[in-house]
Each structure stands twice: as C-alpha cells, then as structure tokens.
Amino acid sequence: MSTSVYALDLGFDYEESDKKKHMVATTVLSTGTYLILRENKMSRFKAGALAFIFTMAMAYVKEDYFDEIYSDDDMRANAVGSAAGVIIPIVFTF
Numbered sequence: 001m002s003t004s005v006y007a008l009d010l011g012f013d014y015e016e017s018d019k020k021k022h023m024v025a026t027t028v029l030s031t032g033t034y035l036i037l038r039e040n041k042m043s044r045f046k047a048g049a050l051a052f053i054f055t056m057a058m059a060y061v062k063e064d065y066f067d068e069i070y071s072d073d074d075m076r077a078n079a080v081g082s083a084a085g086v087i088i089p090i091v092f093t094f
Contacts, residue, residue, distance in 0.1 A: 012073035022059075022074050023081035030055040030085025038089075048086040055082040 012019055030051045037047035059078035063070055 012076045019073065019077040022077035023084070026055050026059055026078045026081030027085040027088070029058065030082045031089055032085075034086050034089050044090060048090065051086050052082050055085065 033054050034047050034051035037050055038044070042050070056078060059075065059082070063074055063078070067074075
C-alpha cells in the first residue's frame with residue numbers, strides 16, 4: 001500500500017521521466033503555436049484555443065498511431081503541457 005501523497009493530483013505520476021518529456025514537448029509546441037498565431041493578429045482567446053487544440057491533436061496522433069500502446073496518462077501529461085504552453089505566454093503577455 002502506497003502512503004505517498006502528492007501535492008497536486010493530476011491523475012498520473014508527474015515525476016516520471018516519460019511524463020516530464022510529454023509535458024515539456026507539448027508546452028514547447030503549444031507556446032510556439034500560440035506565439036505564431038498572435039504574430040498573425042489573432043486574438044488571445046482564439047490563439048490559445050487553437051494552440052491547445054492543435055497541440056492535443058498532434059499528441060493524439062503521436063500516441064495513437066506511433067506508439068505501441070495508447071496511454072491515458074501520457075495524454076493527461078500532454079493536456080497539462082498544452083495548457084501550460086498557452087498560459088505561460090498569456091501571463092507574461094507575449
């Protein structure tokens with residue numbers, strides 16, 4: 001029986017190396033997409049929504065078609081990274 005308590009329960013082990021890689025990759029992709037869309041005069045809301053959707057779509061394709069086993073935990077990590085990739089540039093007003 002595990003007695004460890006996480007400060008933030010995301011539904012997956014966010015300290016696992018693979019999940020960190022998923023979060024970093026999707027954060028970078030989502031941030032880049034957001035900034036490109038903002039450069040093209042798209043509103044923050046539209047750019048954020050499209051960046052999140054695009055990044056999650058790419059993550060789904062990678063997870064479903066290129067990995068041997070589909071992982072819900074990987075997709076949760078991707079969602080956290082995608083959201084962070086949109087929130088970071090909004091907070092810092094890029």
